[in-house]
Amino acid sequence: MSLVVVGSVAYDCVETPHGRADRMLGGACTYIALSASYFTGVRIVAVVGDDFDPADEQFLRDRGIDLEGLERAPGKTFFWSGVYSPDMNDRTTLKTDLNVFAGFNPKLPPGYRSQPYLLLGNIQPALQRSVREQMNGVRLVGGDTMNYWITRFRDELLETLKGWDFLLINDSEARLLSGEHNLKKAACKILEMGPSTIVIKRGEYGAILFRRDSYFIVPGYLLDDVFDPTGAGDCFAGGFVGYLAQCGFDLKDEHLDPRILHRAVIYGSVMGSYCCERFGVERFRTLTRAEVDGRFEEFRRFTEF
C-alpha cells in the first residue's frame, strides 16, 4: 500500500538570513516524498536531466523511495533560485529554468497504477488530471496548487479539483481561489468545488482543516530558528497524506474517525517544522521517526487545556 507522488525534482539556489546554498536538491516532489517516507511506502513520478547527481538519487533510495517513475531526459534538471526577506515571510524568485521539466508528461509505471494513495504536487492542473486518470481504484487523491494556476488556468484547475478528495492550499491561495477574504467562507466555497477536505496552510501560524461539518485548527510550531522555509509546505503535505496512508484511511468511509484527519494535520505540521531547521532537505538526512513522534507529543503538550 503505497503513496504515489507527482511533481518537480529540482536543484535550488536559496538565500536566507542564515546563509546561502548554491545548488541543493529540491522540488515539490522531493520534499513530499522525503516527508511521506517516514510514514508509508512512496513511489515518485518526476523528470530529471542528465546532470542529476547519483548521490541525490541514492539519498532518495536510502529513504526507501521507489524511483521507477523518475524519468531521465537529455538536458538539465529544473533549476530555481530565490532569496528570502529578513523575517522570511516573503521570498523573491530570482530565476526559474524549467529545463527538462518543460516537457514533463507524467507516465505512471504499471506497478504504480493500482496504489491506493495519490498526492499531486503543484504542476499544471491538466497534467495532474492525466495522472489521476492513469490510476485505478485510488482510495484517496488530493494535491496542491498555486496562484499561477488559479489565475491563468482557472477552468482547468476547477475541472481537476472535481476529482480530488482533498486540497492543500495556503491562505492567500484560498482567498484567490474563492474570492473570499474570510477563511471560513473561503473554505465553504472551495468545498463546493469538489474536495470534501481542505487544509489551509498559514505558514508560521499553523493550519486549518475544513470539512463540511467541522474544522480543526492547529497553531504553528515555535522554532528557535528558521534556517530555510523552502519546502515546508510540501513537507506538510507529505506528512499529512503519509500519515493517512499509514492508517489505511479512506475519506469515503462512513465511520471515519475525524481525529485521524486531525492527527494527520499535526504530523504535517511536525514535518513542515523539521524541514525549516536546516537548509533544503538536509534535516531529512538525520531525522528519525522517533523524533517525528516526539514532536507530535510536544504538540499535544503545548495545545492541551
Next chain:
Amino acid sequence: MSLVVVGSVAYDCVETPHGRADRMLGGACTYIALSASYFTGVRIVAVVGDDFDPADEQFLRDRGIDLEGLERAPGKTFFWSGVYSPDMNDRTTLKTDLNVFAGFNPKLPPGYRSQPYLLLGNIQPALQRSVREQMNGVRLVGGDTMNYWITRFRDELLETLKGWDFLLINDSEARLLSGEHNLKKAACKILEMGPSTIVIKRGEYGAILFRRDSYFIVPGYLLDDVFDPTGAGDCFAGGFVGYLAQCGFDLKDEHLDPRILHRAVIYGSVMGSYCCERFGVERFRTLTRAEVDGRFEEFRRFTEF
C-alpha cells in the same frame, strides 16, 4: 474576592468596513471590566468627565461592576477616533483627546486595597506602579502596555514590570520590548524582566502563554464576520485574569496546575472573539455566561486530536 481594574474609560468613534459608530462607550478599563465581570467581582479605577452618560454608568452597574473608584472630573471624557483598514489588520488613529484623562492620578478607595487581583490597563507605567503600591497583599498582579511606553518610557516600564506576575502584550510589542524577532526568544528575554508569565497576543492568530519551563499556544477563533476589533485585546485580558480570579489562582503556589493558566488563555480568547462580533461593547449587552462556556467547549472541539 474581586479584581481591581485600572485604565481608561472613554468614548470612541470607530469606522470599520462594516460601518461606523460615532460616540460609543470604550476605553481599556471598560472592556477589561465588562469581560472580567463574567467570571468574578470587578472594581474599576478610572476617570470620566461630566459628559459621561448615566446610561453607560448603568450598563456597567448592571454587569455588577463596582464604580466606587470611578472618579468624575470637570471637563470631557477621554475621546478616541480611528479607522480600520479593509482587512481590519491595521488601524489609523484620527484623534486622541485625553481630556480629563490627562490629569488622571488613580487613587484606590480603601475597600479596593485589600483585593487579591489587580489588572493594570495600558496607562503610564509610573501610574501603574503607584496603583500597585496602594494595594496590600495582592495575590496576582499584571497588566498591559504599548509601543508608546516601551519606546519613550522604557526605564519606568522596566521598573514597573519588576512588580508584576504576568504581562499581556501583543507580538509587535513583545518584539519591541525584547529586541528579538523570534517570539520564543522574545519571551525568554521578557521573563528576565520580572513577570513569571507572559501572554503574547497575536490577533486573529490567537495567543501564546510563556512560562520559564513551558508554553501553551492557542489558535484564534474563526469568526464568520469581524465587525469591530476595538477592545478585543482588553477583553482577552479581562477573560484571562477574570477566570484566574474565579479559580482563586495564585501564581506563587508551588503546586499550581498549569492547565488553569491554559484555560485562562482560552477564556481570554473566547471573550476577545465575542467582542469582535458587534461594534464596541455592544455584544456584552446580550452575552451570557452559558454562551461563554459554549465557546470554550467549541475551542476544545476544534483543537482536539
